[in-house]
Amino acid sequence: MAKTTPYPFQDHTLALDQRVEDLVSRLTAEEKIEAMLQYQPAVERLGVKAYKHGTEAAHGIAWLGEATYFPQPVGLACTWDAELMQRIGNVISDEARVMYKRNPEVHGLTLWAPTVDMERDPRWGRNEEAYGEDPYLTGELTSKLVQGIQGDHPVYKKAVATLKHFLGNNNEVDRGSGSSSIDPRNMREYYLKAFERPFVEGQAKSMMTAYNSINGTPALMHPLVHEVVKNEWNMDGFIVSDAGDVMGIMRDHGYYDSHTPGVAASIKAGIDSITDDADLSKAALREALEQGLLDWNDIDTALRNTFRVRFMLGEFDPEELNPYAAIGEESMMTETARATAAEATRKSVVLLKNDDHKLPLSATSTGSVAIIGELGGVVYRDWYSGTLPYTVTAVEAIRNKVAGAVHYTDGNDRIRLRTANGELLNVRVDGSVGTQTEKGATDSNQDAGASEPAIASYSSTADRFILSDWGYDSYCLRSEATGTYLAADDEQQRLATATDEVYGWFAKEVLRLIEQPDGHIGIRTWNSRELYWDQTEGNVRIAEGEHRYPPVQAEWQIPAAARAALGDVEAIVSIEEVAPSSIIPEPASAQTIGSTEAFHFSKEVLENGIERAVQLATEAETAIVFVGNHPLINGKEEVDRPGLELAASQLRMVQQVYAANPNTVVVVVGSYPFTMDWIQQHIPAIVYTTHAGPELGNAIADVMYGDYAPAGRLNMTWYRSAEQLGNLLDYDIIRSGRTYQYFEGEVLYPFGHGLTYSPMSYSELKLSADTLQADALLTVQVTIQNEGGLDSDEVVQLYTRNTQSRVKQPLKTLRAFQRVHIQAGQSIQVHLQLPIQELAFWDVTRSKYVVETGAYDVLIGRSSSDIRLEQSIQIEGETIPPRDPYQTIRAENYDNYQAIHLIEANDGGAATEAINDNAWLLYTDMNFNSSVSSLTACLSSQTNTPEIKVYIDNIDSEPIASLSVPVTEESTSTVNAANSTNKNWQEVTADIKNPSLYSIQAVYLVPTQGTRISEFRFNPAKL
Secondary structure (H helix, E strand, O other): OOOOOOOHHHHOOOHHHHHHHHHHHHHHHHHHHHHHHEOOOOOOOOOOHHHEOOOOOOOOOOOOOOOOOOOOOHHOOOOOHHHHHHHHHHHHHHHHHHHHOOOOOOOEEEEOOOEOOOOOOOOOOHHHHHHOOOOOHHHHHHHHHHHHHHOOOOOOOEEEEEEEEEEOOOOOOOOOOOOOOOOHHHHHHHHHHHHHHHHOOOOEEEEEEEOOOEEEEEEOOOHHHHHHHHHHOOOEEEEEEEHHHHHHHEEEEEEEOHHHHHHHHHHHOOOOEEEEOOHHHHHHHHHHHOOOOOOOHHHHHHHHHHHHHHHHOOOOHHHOOOOHHOHHHOOOHHHHHHHHHHHHHHOOEEEEHHHHHHOOOOOOOOOEEEEEEHHHOOOOOOOOOOOOOOOOOOHHHHHHHHHOOOOEEOEEEEEEEEEEOOOOOEEEEEEEEEEEEEEOOOOOOOOOOOOOOOOOOOOOOOOOOHHHEEEOOOEEEOOOOOEEEEEEOOOEEEEEEEEEOOOOOOOOOEEEEEOOOOOOOEEEEEOOOEEEEEOOOOOOEEEEOOOOOOOOOOEOOHHHHHHHHHOOOOOOEOOOOOOOOOOOOOOOEEEHHHHHHHHHHHEEEOHHHHHHHHHHHOOOOOOEEEEEEOOOOOOEEOOOOOEEOHHOOOOOOOOHHHHHOOOOHHHEOOOOHHHOOHHHHHOOOEEEEEEOOOOHHHHHHHHOOOOOOOOOOOOOOEOOOOOOOOOOOOOHHHHHHHHHHHHHOOEEEOOOOOEOOOEEEEEEEEEEOOEOOOOEEEEEEEEEOOOOOOOOEEEEEEEEEOOOOOOOOOOOOOEEEEEEEEEOOOEEEEEEEEEHHOOOOEEEOOEEEEEEEEEEEEEEEEEOOEEEEEEEEEEEEEEOOOOOOOOEEEOOOOOOOEEEEEEEOOOEEEEEOOOOOOOOOEEEEEEEEOOOEEEEEEEEEEOOEEEEEEEEEEOOOOOOOEEEOOOOOOHHOOOOOOOOOOOOOOOEEEOOOOOOOOOEEEEEEEOOOEEEEEEEEEOOOOO
């Protein structure tokens, strides 16, 4: 007899959507509101368990204890190995299942990974979280990762991947309040393309929206969520807001004056799960329903999407039907998982330079080795990571590998700090930092029979500190005696030691030592508070008030939590500004402390780190210098990088070590690209890896000594200088010349760059046809030969170039790649496929993708600049017709512009706004095939002089028309730039001075500062 179930939604034989509909229909009104949040509570009467959406899993399960730890995503991208990414996803979801069994109400199976944001600027603080600057590489790798995470069962998902952050999220400054201006070509050809593949091919079932606005509309309210993700790409899972972002519609963007309309608008736009303050969110949902801003169908639609995913995970089915339900502790940190992590770490290593075959070194005959630099003797973890289950440093791995002596120094100074009157600062037994005795305490050398001293004795090294210099005035001090970091104790308003690593949302271990002309130094905390010596207590304490030292030239960002507490505070303040007092408890005012000398400290260098490094290098046959960044300092979530350079002290160390021993190799361990011209010019061999986790040391040692032949490739362009980059907030890669696709300058290392120990030759390029239709498939065959003596991987890269186009096209675009293994002296044939439809670009004249008729170059090479073979192919596609000026033209569909950014239009789309009076918009190929009488445009303005002049072909000629927006009380009032919907938009018509155009012409619109245009059209003359 068949087993019966109390409710249809529990019957696994029914169709999925039927079961979902049944469950949602049985929820009460209050249960529905509760279920709209990230933490969905249990509904015991229906047998529905509590569930949490969102487990961090950027490169392994994060924040839940020990788990298999993979390289940072920026490093995984350097593997250029899609098949490996799928295996990594499989490991991550296995361990997610284990965590879920341990605590199913808290450790949910909807994983917040991968990060698919386009990294068009390496100054982004979260660079380590994503996969680089190319949408195809990012899309291919993350698509395979998603497939690995979600599994291959036809019914059930092992876990669910959440793509983030949609969309245009590549800066931390003002991320919660700013807007990314992205026109249709950049949107369709670059930013959306990265997300398309993991949705369409990877079948990702969840997505997280970004904090920023897109063209003036908060991302979680943007029409693209519905129009593209849910409709074009047919994503049938759910959309989740980022933490605190729904309330941020009012709080950060100032889009509405209360939370209720923001909650309603985000749900109508496609948000299905709210990650925000529970009480505020539920109150806003109830108010939105009461006010008619939402109806219950809106709520039901969102709940269908979230519960559909829970059904896919098998939650409501018998465990014996779901093969993933049986995954248990035996799947946690297995030998296979460890081997996969080790493989990923090795494959992520990039050989940047190798003059005269300096590498690999010989483990038996190289002789003594000096390993120099902090990053050679430690393994650091980043924010979105789990607990490291074990670590192998480069020093340890190299010592285990070589026969010769291995000597190590971190290259850091050992220092003492003194107060103005010369007293030494020490680490006290209570963890505070101060002088040795408090006022009234007896000396530690008192007689045994005397009363117990207030402060216990110190070791001989209690006053010695290890000084780490991470550049940009960011230092860390560790007690040499205890190994713990000095950090700002904001609760006690003092300097203290507490942790043995720099880790936390705030890097409170960062101190800023400000050297003064008279020799003394001032010390500031992570958030720019000044330290002073309290003579009464003997402690070093945190002050507030006016600074006594010149400002440090850098920027520091107040975190989102602080902004929430402060209300309308600027998101970015210069480092010299004191962080607002509402962030931390009130410290003593500088004005009440007394003597200025209390702020004066002196630094005594006991051991010069660079001198010690030079000494070791001089005595060794080979010097290996490690440089790079700390993953939580000078660049992380909420903090963009202040520049691209290595710490100046690191460069000095490399220079002096090289001067002492030219047989020097540099290893860069970093979360992002660096500028390092001097190192590239002088150092014979350079290796790059990210903060790769437990196997970092083994991977470096294997590569350095030839037990593994490196073949990683860069996922980003390494520029020679930050001056080659434009404004961090400029999202137009086409006009600004960003990424390898459009940048025409000289770079340090190009996108796709990476050397191998064995030379590789390319030959016999064959294309399946020399002429193809737009819907055809091109097969490319090339022969690769390993001409060296070592077995090696090689990454074969296929690029294309459009040589005949209506618009500015990329210099080249990655279309396919394959990582292959080739034995020494052998050759293989590599086959790559290219659907011709991939050559399409976004035609702004008709708002659709189009493959143009014309000649295209097919380029095969080792990097974007190392092209070995090329061949031309003819494509029979479309010829884009001239624009029809008599049809409505969206202003955002320009061909070129100056001093323009995009904001929200009156219809919810995008409109242009002139940044200054030098602004113009260009629309080419206007087919004026009849007389023109007038021009009509939909305009708005925040200025008192809104006007547009219209020119034909030449902006220096006489205008053919001038449009003005009538100035009204509303148009002169302050209007929120982000929320311009229905704010004083007007349709304005002006006569054309020269109606006889009769040809294909270019049209310039020249608006005054602040003038906005959503659309326009020319009106034909009446016959």
